[in-house]
Amino acid sequence: MNFEKEIHSEFWFPQQIIVYQDLKFKNIKNKFVEYCKKQQKVDIKGRVLSNCLGWQSDSICTDNFVTDYIKENVRESLHTQFNMKVNTNFHIDNFWINMSPKYASNDYHIHNGSHYSGCLYIQCEPNCGSIKINPNINSNTDWMDFLTEEYKNSYHIYPSSEFTPKEGMMLLFPSYLPHKVNNNMSNKERISIAFNITFS
Secondary structure, X not given: OOOOOOOOOOOOOOOOOEEEEOOOHHHOHXXXXXXXXXXXXXXXXXXXXXXXXXXXXXXXXXXXXXXXXXXXHHHHHHHHHOOOOOOOXXXXXXXXEEEEOOOOEEEEEOOOOOOEEEEEEEEOXXXXXXXXXXXXXXXXXXXXXXXOHHHHHHHOOOOOEEEOOOOOEXXXXXXXXXXXXXXXXXXXXXXXXXXXXXXX
């Protein structure tokens, strides 16, 4: 019998998702809510992309307190969570507002043309709809059902993941990851600001 064998595992293709939480967001929440509602009044129709029942603004590319806030927190997130090459810079390409009343949702989509994307949650209640990220949307992942929960938890082996939004929470994730937002089942409008990031 041949005992000269070697078996090991390698875990490739990780997806780094950064979760940032502003613990003092309540102090500036109203300023963001007022800004979002003002933008909606300017363009009542909005646009329809992945949004179902909800209102979405056109892309906003001008700098203001929103981009200043996003830049500051993205910079801190990248600095503490990534080990980037020297002289790497980032740019907020655009952002847009999502106003999602009860039952509103967003279908699966990706953000073409950028490196990372993000979502800042302005107003959200319990059951307002989690964000689901599914890198395996076009793959058969049934084999994962045969793994123990302990093993899956240890190595984050799941076909998809969901994040429950909190006010002041900002998610950053690779733009190529398919993601959707589940139906808002609360009685209050969910308000968020999504944005795209490129590195140079």
